[in-house]
Amino acid sequence: xxxxxxxxxxxxxxxxxxxxxxxxxxxxxxGALSDAGGGSASRAGGGEDEHAGRSAGGxxxxxxxxxxxxxxxxxxxxxxxxxGGEGSGARGGRAGxxxxxxxxxGSGGDGASGSPAxxxxxxxxxxxxxxxxxxxxxxxxxxPQGLKFATYWDQLTPxxxxxxxxxxxxxxxxxxxxxLDATYQYAQTNGILFKESSFVxxxxxxxGATAAHVENWIRAFCERYPNTKLIxxxxxxxxxxxxxxxxxxxxGETGTFPWIVKAFKLARQYCPQAVLILNDYSNIEYASEQxxxxxxxxxxxxxxxxxxxxxxxxxxxxxxxxxVLKTNIxxxxxxxxxxxxxxxxxxxxxxxxxxxxNFQAHFPVFWQNSAVRGVTLFGWIAGYTxxxxxxxxxxxxxxxxxxxxxxxxxxxxxxx
Numbered sequence: 298x299x300x301x302x303x304x305x306x307x308x309x310x311x312x313x314x315x316x317x318x319x320x321x322x323x324x325x326x327x328g329a330l331s332d333a334g335g336g337s338a339s340r341a342g343g344g345e346d347e348h349a350g351r352s353a354g355g356x357x358x359x360x361x362x363x364x365x366x367x368x369x370x371x372x373x374x375x376x377x378x379x380x381g382g383e384g385s386g387a388r389g390g391r392a393g394x395x396x397x398x399x400x401x402x403g404s405g406g407d408g409a410s411g412s413p414a415x416x417x418x419x420x421x422x423x424x425x426x427x428x429x430x431x432x433x434x435x436x437x438x439x440x441p442q443g444l445k446f447a448t449y450w451d452q453l454t455p456x457x458x459x460x461x462x463x464x465x466x467x468x469x470x471x472x473x474x475x476x477l478d479a480t481y482q483y484a485q486t487n488g489i490l491f492k493e494s495s496f497v498x499x500x501x502x503x504x505g506a507t508a509a510h511v512e513n514w515i516r517a518f519c520e521r522y523p524n525t526k527l528i529x530x531x532x533x534x535x536x537x538x539x540x541x542x543x544x545x546x547x548x549g550e551t552g553t554f555p556w557i558v559k560a561f562k563l564a565r566q567y568c569p570q571a572v573l574i575l576n577d578y579s580n581i582e583y584a585s586e587q588x589x590x591x592x593x594x595x596x597x598x599x600x601x602x603x604x605x606x607x608x609x610x611x612x613x614x615x616x617x618x619x620x621v622l623k624t625n626i627x628x629x630x631x632x633x634x635x636x637x638x639x640x641x642x643x644x645x646x647x648x649x650x651x652x653x654x655n656f657q658a659h660f661p662v663f664w665q666n667s668a669v670r671g672v673t674l675f676g677w678i679a680g681y682t683x684x685x686x687x688x689x690x691x692x693x694x695x696x697x698x699x700x701x702x703x704x705x706x707x708x709x710x711x712x713x
Contacts, residue, residue, distance in 0.1 A: 425572050425605075425636065426452075426490050426526050428664070429671040430706055433641075434458070435681045437476050439483045443693045444678075447487035448709055454492040454640075454673050455480045456683075461514050462501040468510045470503075472517060481522050492673065493518070494640070495529035495576065497560045499538025508546040512563055519567035527671075529576040529608055529640065530564045531557050534593055537577065552600030554593055561602040572670075576608030576640050581625040582617065594633045606670065607633055610641040612684065615651075619658045623666065630668035637668050641675040645684035649697045652686075656698040660705070 431452025435441045439453065446453065457463050458476040465472050484491035496515055503510070519525070532538070534557060540546070547555030550562075557575070564573050575594060579586035594607060607629060614622065630637050642663075644655040663669045677699070679688030689699035695711040703710045 425670050428669075429490055430664075430674070430702075431490065431492070431671065432674045432677050434480055435676070435678050439480060441678045441681075441690075444690070444711070446483070447489055449677075449703060449711075450489065450674075452490040452492060452671060452673060453480065453484045454494050456494075456676070459493045460495065460498060460501045461506075462503050464518075465503045465514065468503045468505045468507070474521065477522075481525075485524060490526045490671075491522070491524065492527040493522070493525050493529065493571075495532035496564060497530065497540060497557075498532035499540040499543075500533070502540055502542075506540070507542050508548070508559075511542065511546055511560070515560075515563045516567045519564075523568075523570075525568060525571050527572045527574060527606075527638065528564055528568060530573050530604075531560050532576050534575065534577060534590075536589070550600060553596045555600065557593070557597050558600045558602040561597065561604055565603040572605045573603060574606045574608045574638055574640075575604055576610065576638075578610040578641075579613060580607070581609045581611060581622065581629060581637075582613040584625075587625065587629060591629065591632050594635065598633075604635065606636045606638055608638045608640040610675075611639050612641055612643060612675070614642070614659055615644050615646060615655055617659070619662050622659055622662045626662065626666055626668060636670045637666075638670055639663055639672040642672060643675045643682065643684055643687035644698070645682075645687035647686040653697045653701055656702060660702065 429452040430450065431454065432446070432450040433454050433456040434446075437455075437458055439446045455477060458480055464474060464477060481491055496518070497511065534554065540556070543556040546559050547557075550556070550558045552558055561573055561575075564571070575597070577586075577590050580590040581587065590607075594604065598604060609626075609629065626637055642659070644652045644659075646652045646655075660672070663672050674689070675684075676682035676687060677689045679686075679691040682688045689696050689702075690711060693711065695703075700710050
């Protein structure tokens with residue numbers, strides 16, 4: 298891994314979060330977050346902060362309401378076929394140089410997690426990481442003041458620091474790795490999984506980006522962060538977002554979405570050991586959104602994209618029953634032939650009882666379903682979350698949903 302621009306003092310500063318909480322508004326060039334006074338921060342269309350075009354005030358705009366501008370499969374044999382029985386846990390060899398299992402052993406393969414309520418959640422097959430429950434950083438830092446992230450979460454995703462436009466505001470400028478360096482190093486030092494979000498996102502690209510720049514960005518990232526375990530290769534595909542360079546990136550590829558195919562091929566080429574994910578929103582909440590997403594997944598698989606898994610952001614699940622959620626997840630997994638990652642789960646509600654009830658309904662579905670390989674929550678410290686009232690900890694005091702989740706996972710419960 299390259300070590301240029303590595304400053305220990307900067308890293309230590311970034312890892313320690315202090316000062317007044319900030320709402321996450323549209324970021325300035327280079328990925329710095331701006332302060333948004335009061336209420337929930339909206340994501341400005343075309344901005345560098347996560348999720349352009351989502352609505353303000355802590356509510357989602359609904360299907361198609363977000364976005365600006367406009368997943369381990371088996372390569373040996375059938376791309377979605379898995380030899381062996383449910384839960385066999387057998388692992389096949391590597392085929393064709395791809396990081397995909399040949400003849401892997403079924404979709405179960407989960408051993409006991411040791412947690413009180415979520416037994417049967419660990420030990421994924423296909424070389425994927427052990428099932429995890431992780432979170433994102435807090436305002437570009439990892440440890441909030443007075444709390445240690447790695448005590449409660451076993452996987453880390455940078456909310457914004459991993460976006461290409463946060464690292465490089467203009468393709469003629471230098472890569473600015475400082476925040477991402479510190480976040481990645483935190484994960485390595487603390488022995489937790491590091492997930493990248495994202496390589497290609499139509500709403501967050503550097504000015505002047507071309508297909509050649511895309512390859513340079515992916516290559517540079519993979520060389521610098523070789524122990525990245527999971528990657529959102531393409532975030533929020535059409536009709537939600539489409540990058541300006543889509544046509545040139547897809548040159549020479551086939552299918553309806555050749556630029557997505559090429560992005561996955563580049564990710565496999567330069568990060569061969571990572572689980573490669575196509576990530577989107579509303580694909581486990583709304584049937585129409587899921588249908589289109591499944592069509593994209595199967596199209597790019599047919600065109601040769603080395604996709605390992607699908608991602609579901611899951612911001613719109615408040616009030617969705619456990620039965621409906623299970624049906625939707627099962628449909629997504631079965632119809633794509635791919636495992637599922639929950640990538641941005643939260644429940645925005647000021648009522649502790651409502652938030653807790655939703656966690657109690659949804660989380661066992663995530664954790665007990667062998668198709669779901671991991672869950673990433675989208676923030677945990679009140680005042681630093683994207684959606685208002687989705688925080689799980691106020692200062693250092695946990696809300697009931699946080700205490701419940703930690704208890705069920707067999708992890709430490711925060712002091713009141």
